Amino acid sequence: MIRAVVFDVDGVLSDSFKGNLKFFGDLLEHAGYPAPTREEYATMMHLSMWDVIKERTGLTDDGKIREIYNIGKRREIPYPLDLLSVPDDIGPVIGALDERCLLGVVTSRVRSSVFEAPKLVELEGYFRTTVSYEDTDEHKPAPEPLLLAAKLLGVAPGESVYVGDTESDVIAARAAGMKIVLYSKTDRFGADAYAPTLSDIPALIECW
Numbered sequence: 001m002i003r004a005v006v007f008d009v010d011g012v013l014s015d016s017f018k019g020n021l022k023f024f025g026d027l028l029e030h031a032g033y034p035a036p037t038r039e040e041y042a043t044m045m046h047l048s049m050w051d052v053i054k055e056r057t058g059l060t061d062d063g064k065i066r067e068i069y070n071i072g073k074r075r076e077i078p079y080p081l082d083l084l085s086v087p088d089d090i091g092p093v094i095g096a097l098d099e100r101c102l103l104g105v106v107t108s109r110v111r112s113s114v115f116e117a118p119k120l121v122e123l124e125g126y127f128r129t130t131v132s133y134e135d136t137d138e139h140k141p142a143p144e145p146l147l148l149a150a151k152l153l154g155v156a157p158g159e160s161v162y163v164g165d166t167e168s169d170v171i172a173a174r175a176a177g178m179k180i181v182l183y184s185k186t187d188r189f190g191a192d193a194y195a196p197t198l199s200d201i202p203a204l205i206e207c208w
Helices: 017-030 038-042 049-057 062-073 090-098 144-153 167-176 198-206
Strands: 004-007 102-106 129-131 160-164 179-183 193-195
Touching: 004 144, 017 038, 017 049, 017 062, 049 062, 090 102, 090 198, 102 144, 129 144, 144 160, 144 167, 160 167, 167 179, 179 198, 193 198
Parallel strands: 004 102, 004 160, 102 129, 160 179, 179 193
Antiparallel strands: none
């Protein structure tokens, strides 16, 4: 029986590709490094801010990486909120799932930016727990963030479904012992199910 549904943010609750691309480009250029192209960032979309900085700069000194990371975390380089969007059907889907499941969030975003999209602010109260980058030492595709979310929600991992959009999400869910729904038009990574729209998710979860 499924008792909890846990959502990723980037690529699921929020279409943040354009916003992240602009933000990381501005942040890296501010620090003296070249901005990633659209194609380059597409291969890093699943990474945390720390790992994007580390990969793009080639830095190995954690102190230097943290200097850039803190500039981004404090939003000294503004995030282009106008480039964030959320699925049109998000409100009804979250409301319907909330009637029968505990809801949570697991994301590689820093905590202060999880509900950064203005339309997500209205839905924040539905989520009983939020696990962000700062909450675990290991990050996706490691299972620790998902295991922590299940613990905080008071459910077993096997009673939980993670909704993600990348191979990293599938790997993390498998390692945590959770079901995984891929928010995608095709099943690219061997998930338990895939959902072309958020509206497809409630019916999928009823089957388990």
